Amino acid sequence: MTELIISSMRTEGRVQPMGLDATAPMLGWTFASSPSRSRSQTAYRIRVAACEELLVDGRSDVWDSGWRDGGNQAAIAYEGAPLEPRRRYYWQVTVRDDLGRQAESPVSWWETGLLRDGRWSGKWIGDASDGTAGRPLPQFRRSFRIEKPVRCARAYISGLGHYELRLNGGKVGDYELDPGWTEYDKTVLYIAYDITDALVQGENVAGILLGNGFYNVAGGRYTKFKDSYGAPKCLADLVIDYADGTSETIGTDSAWRTAASPLAFSCIYGGEDYDAQLEQEGWDRSGFAEGADWHEAAEAEAPSGELVAQAAPALKVMERLSPVSIAEPKPGLFIVDLGRNFSGWPEIAVSGTQGATVKLIPAELLTEDGLANQKWSGSPYELNYTLSGMGTEVWRPRFTYYGFRYVQVEGIGAITPEKDGHEACKLPVLHRIEGQMIYPDVRKAGSFCCSDDRLNRIHEIINRAMLSNMKSVLTDCPHREKLGWLEQVHLMGPSLIFNYDVEALLMKVLADIADAQQPDGLIPTTAPEYVVFQEPWDVFRHAVAWGGASVLTAWELLQRYGNAGVLQRHYETMRRYIDYLTVTADGNILRDGLGDWYDVGPNGPGFSQNTPVPLAETAIYYGLAIVMRSIATRLGFTEDADVYARLADSIKGAFNREFFDERTVLYAEGSDAALAMPLAIGLAPDAHRDALFARLVRNIEERGGRTTSGDVGHRYVLLALARGGRSDLIYRMTRSTDTPGYGYQIANGATTLTEAWDGPTVGKSQNHFMLGHLEEWLYTGLAGLDYRYLPETGRFAVKVKPGIVGDVLWAEARHELRAGQASVRWEQGEGHALEVAVEIPVNADGWIHIPVSEFDSVAVEGDGARFVGHEDGCAVYRTGSGSFVFTAKSRSDRRSVDQK
Template identity: 85%
Template sequence: MTELLISTMRTEGRILPLGLDATAPMLGWTFAPSPSHSLMQTAYRIRVAAREELLTDGKPDVWDSGRRESGCQTAIAYEGGALEPRRRYYWQVTVWDEDGNQAESPISWWETGLLRDGQWSGRWIGDASGGADGRPLPRFRRSFRIGKPVRQARAYISGLGHYELRLNGGKVGDHELDPGWTEYDKTVLYTTYDITDALAQGENVAAILLGNGFYNVTGGRYTKFKDSYGAPKCLADLVIEYADGTSETIGTDGAWRAAASPLAFSCIYGGEDYDAALEQEGWDRPGFVEGSAWREASEAEAPSGELVAQSAPALKVMERLSPVAVTEPKPGVFVVDLGRNFSGWPEIAVSGSKGATVKLIPAELLTDEGLANQKWSGSPYEWNYTLKGEGTEIWRPRFTYYGFRYVQVEGVGAALASDTDGQEARGLPILHRMEGQMIYPDVRTTGSFRCSDDRLNRIHEIINRAMLSNMKSVLTDCPHREKLGWLEQVHLMGPSLIFNYDVEALLMKVLADIADAQQPDGLIPTTAPEYVVFQKPWDVFRHAAAWGGASVLAAWELLQRYGNAGALQRHYDTMRRYVDYLTANADGHILRDGLGDWYDVGPNGPGFSQNTPVPLAETAIYYGLTVVMQSIAARLGLAEDADVYARLADSIKAAFNREFFDERTALYAEGSDAALAMPLAIGLAPDAHRDTLFARLVRNVEERGGRTTSGDVGHRYVLLALARGGRSDLIYRMTRSTDTPGYGYQIANGATTLTEAWDGPTVGKSQNHFMLGHLEEWLYTGLAGLDYRYRPESGRFAVTVKPSVVWDVRWAEVRQELRAGQASVRWELGEGRELKVAVEIPINADGAIHIPAAEFDSVAVEGDGARFVGREEGFAVYRTGSGSFTFTRRESP
């Protein structure tokens, strides 16, 4: 009996997805760990059926791939007949190992959405005045009856900018800020919910609340920009299938009733105001008697974007924070400290008289007086809650969020007080409780890092807190001031994200956003969706290659890390047109403008590149894109395109070195860290000068006492160049330093999330950016020493273990869930510099294990199938298949 055991099955990178619009969804599976060694999948068979029992009986009626001799187990496209809308499909896979043993997976499923616009029965409804000119936002209700048993029911809904769907008095699902942000004139997302259990016999009531989101930025307080695609509106179909085989659809139309909601103000940039005194008890439940405020809903003009099922993980309240302190810096003004920076909103419990208003002002920092400081994060932003005066009232915002640690509370007589404190509240409301609610996508945590150095652990934590804080339906730059999807982070921080979280489906959504944002001439702007269009003289903020290049590099990363070739196929035309755009705008194969190494360290403070010529950084990225495009074209069987990109890359490389490399001094430009590291890491540096260039890079950093001057773009390449050159010890020194600039400086000065600037805790700017978090990649691949790549030719993963034993670090460990299964490394120094390295390689993967060892050091191996293949630059190298292995190095006397 084979020991292959399938633990997880995915469709389009998700587990049991509800409501997919993919017509050829990608299927994949993951193996559970096994005590055996060198287990390989050699063949598979996928079967798909319309009913689960058909698979159980061995009679798939939708698709049978037949046995396929392949090690591939991820992102395999469905090849059956046309899928039907609103249909659940069950699937199962059988795999074989090298000995011919077979194993069968559990039965999994995916469910299709509406697949195309024409399947909608409902119509867009809205209220042209809702949310505008100070008017409250609208709400809608519809009463309907059910008189026979329900087999299943689904709700398909899109509400712009955001919505909350309610049934019989309760919220449907736990999503927040749905639907995800898009270029609404190109794509509008809808969500599918299972509402079977929310329905009852007799009268039922469906209700919808609307918020503005990015669809309708009205202003009124702080805004990054003010623009609108239209007034808030919604579209919904409630499809009820009865046990007798009949069905009924309740769609949005003129039969729905509309009224103003208690949501008096809602702006994605400015905050939210809610007047509970205007609530109508039971408005979303059966038996409610409508008054004169209710009227027929009006049909609204449909948005021009195509309706597409939302396939990225939904935003949810994923973490809850409790206050750690409360102060009263001014009489009657309280400041609640939630302990660390995050993005989301507070939930409050408050009591007081009807009509009293509690004001909440969030902030990342405090002024010298101890008050909320929004100088760097967008001001004014606030939440206002007006009480209805009925006992203890629970409230939190619905359709806007902020990045903050502190909440300034005004309009209360006591904060975080018990009921008995009311006698001293001077007739003002009492704030009894506050909870911070952090929102980010419901992504699985797939990696972990720890080591003996607590400062490194804390740096790992603040980088992750910043990544999660800026992980929404796009990857934002910051969770307050801008909330825009700046694209350089997508590829520069892509590996760091992937090492920690399962972001395959989210990255696929980002690539769709990029495709929508692409201009007719091929330009991909620096942000997607492109809500802010930078015009001259600020158009440099629109066309930087390290930003637009995410279209190519993120798609390539999806193949490298998840085995997802579908992204390359779906977006090849987008990538091709972008590289054509760069080529058309290059001057002798040199890109003359852009943002370059944004936010590097120099005398003028953070901002525009100061140390490295912008054309050098832009052209280096341009070259890297063409090299990757050559590989992508070859992977897709486009040999002619691959040849074109190979020749283009050669031409760019030659022009780059003519323009920027001084052979006499062996320097690029003035020899900044980024100017040296980018050619080394990207492959532009002449072979004959690589050692000299690397030595100069090391000297640069050492002469500054372990500091770098690199910024948003260049820093990743500095770390890559140093790590590949064997100087992880220098990276460690740079990282631990508490002098400006650096990660250690941020920790020493109280940062709880990674800041926008290297010295952010003291210089200001955003306190919650992840764009400089490139060290995370080194913690996994450099210090702990775990890296991996998908090999399309075999369909398997190649795992590399190459730990860096540096300075005072006594041990380090990482775990990573690959699409193949779990990989892990733990190394530890023992007595007499003994080094023990424990390694786990997943099933259907190969391992290349590099153990730090001098020529005469001995290495003992535990675990079957590890083959010594030689020595390489201070490492003893072994090849393995799957399994657990322990390598013990003892230094020679």
């Protein structure tokens, strides 16, 4: 047998992160696949040292956990000596397997940030320009010399709202739109960079450009809201450690010089204008001669928020899209089609005379005349570039982004490749345009595919919407609002997690939620809370399916990533929120909120039409109490757990008295959401569950496989149907192309999931992921791959239960757990044969459900699969890790084979 192999190591959910402020970071590791079966970890030992050589020699000088029994390898809290700022810590883990053999990991590391505010040498600096219309944003420069060898150098910087750091003529790193947006009066993020290789002997020059971001929404064009925490400003420390053991810090202060940048206008909502005529060649390089427009930077008032290292993955340009067609609906006005909807910006290469301006208007849709249509996405949003006249100029915006597919290009005479001549053209010539999609640099953690092309396309548009709205928060849309609406964080949480490694991002979202919490315990519907909804629109502020993300997302992080640390960190936030709901409730019923937002009804999408708002709100309230009982138990708060258990019982009793009619066996008027939420969340009386489920099924069947559920209720409809064994009906619900739903969206040209079920024709945003709950079913219900972390063992339990539905001939899914890779592929062969290939990762247990009757035969390829009985029409096997193939044949198949 092969020993265990550790393939990757994480600190706070990231691989070798730089600039962490966590004082007790969570450490975890993943195992590579093993050809041997039933492999598990029985003990581990973590060692941390100040230098790699110590670990290589088998020593540690910072922390040695000693041997600890158990299978936990997902998230173990560091318990060593207090961490020092600006220090790289090396760590290694040794594990013992079930045969008593030891395996050692490679050496990994993490690097601390400044750890607290008081360690900054630099001062906040700014300029009188504030980015409002007609007033360019500032740029800053600082020259300094290096006269001796450099061992290493780091830059620590925060620029509000956003910044670009430059060093010796080049941009530092490839991050975009940093720092991530926050409640700036609570938290301000900074980022650490390794700048060692960018420094030179002699003169060096650092430069900083600033943008407004959400810190200063000054208006001037479209805005969702107009507000400001203050004028743009920045803080930086460039720390240089020399080979001789000395150090030097270049901090921002009045020694920095500032001037107006070419960035004439920048708004996170309204777009950006750049005047290349104002560029000062070499301003961020040595040898630059400052003109009279450069002056001392002014020290600025510091933001009131605490400076904290940014721990979530940085935004980057992750995809590039080329035009699929270019039209000219009016003379001199060009429409570039980039093929699909996404979020980011266009980049252009253009040439022309000095002072000419090219206007770019991105849009999701086109008008009947074939022009850019921003009706549903926030108008006016535009990008304007004024040419310097110096050859071919390449430009894209820096501090704004938009959701779009089309770009309307104005002010040019032609679009032609750079190699073609254009001397006769008096207007600028566009040589190249591409779309650049930005989202966090998250690892792809899973994949899904099946024989049904429509399901594959649904999977595709949901994923595009998820990525388009994945920024430093999970936004509702990438244009009109760009706000972190919280209901989708937990309702779509499993869908996100199956596809991408979002542990660090979700931890940032929980920190945003904690910052947004009000003194009375209220958690608003958005975090950061930039828009505060006042009466009579305060219903948009206190809906429990939104605020409940504080509890449900933390619980999901434990179940999916084994991250118990977030429960401890945010327990007080969760406890205060439940207390707020308890005080707000009327006889344990929450009377107000958004309910099943955006359901399908005669009035068009918006407020809940089919399900009473108190029913949906109170059902979620009950679910929160149940989860809080589990969290309190997990953390050892037994008295709190008892309180939440009693609260859950009280809510359940009140809920059923208020909404359940035992005579008709209906909740309220019997909408899909009204029936499904009590079934899926556990409120329905046991004696009536079958009848309620049958009515839910009948509702959908009578509509020809269509549901009326919305943003909140739809996930529970799918959960109720899948748990009730009716994945076949879920499959039918995807078939319709003439009524609102997934198939309708695809049939009507959607390339990302839309805000409304009939979004491509009704309008609204064409890029929302809030209705993408089918994605969870594609993995767990159709391919049949699901899993949970078991805190009592520290290991993962993987469940495989294929969903054989409709005309689907095969399906497969893969997911990278914290333990390692789990996968399933099932395929229907000739006759009634079914083959299911399964991979269970090392240090995990498998529960394999093969859908056959008790009289069918199942052949198993692979030792270690133990038959444990029949359940719900499935033969159930328990396995350890490894690869297994299950082949099931019906009795009729076996007879025909025997007769031959």
